[in-house]
Amino acid sequence: MEREGDKEIKKFYKKINEIDYNLMLLLIERFSLYSKIGELKSNQEIKTFEADYQQKIIDKLSEEYFGALDRKQIKSIFSPIFQISDIAQKRK
Numbered sequence: 001m002e003r004e005g006d007k008e009i010k011k012f013y014k015k016i017n018e019i020d021y022n023l024m025l026l027l028i029e030r031f032s033l034y035s036k037i038g039e040l041k042s043n044q045e046i047k048t049f050e051a052d053y054q055q056k057i058i059d060k061l062s063e064e065y066f067g068a069l070d071r072k073q074i075k076s077i078f079s080p081i082f083q084i085s086d087i088a089q090k091r092k
Contacts, residue, residue: 027081031088038089048089054082 041048058078062071069077 027084030081031084034085034088035091038091041089049086054078 038048040046058071058075061074061078065074
């Protein structure tokens with residue numbers, strides 16, 4: 001027989017799974033947009049790496065979500081996203 005706490009935990013896991021699914025959809029959309037940006041930059045011979053832009057994103061998120069996550073946590077989340085975005089830009 002399931003305990004009440006087990007039911008609650010399952011509800012939380014179900015919600016987390018929904019969030020993970022939505023995160024993947026958003027990330028796929030983000031990488032697709034970066035791929036399009038890469039095509040445009042390639043046509044105009046513009047460099048793809050954007051350290052300043054990435055730093056601005058970290059700065060802005062660190063300010064907006066101060067208290068929920070610290071700067072180091074935000075950077076650790078977004079660093080791999082930036083790396084994959086850079087790869088998406090360089091694809092032809």
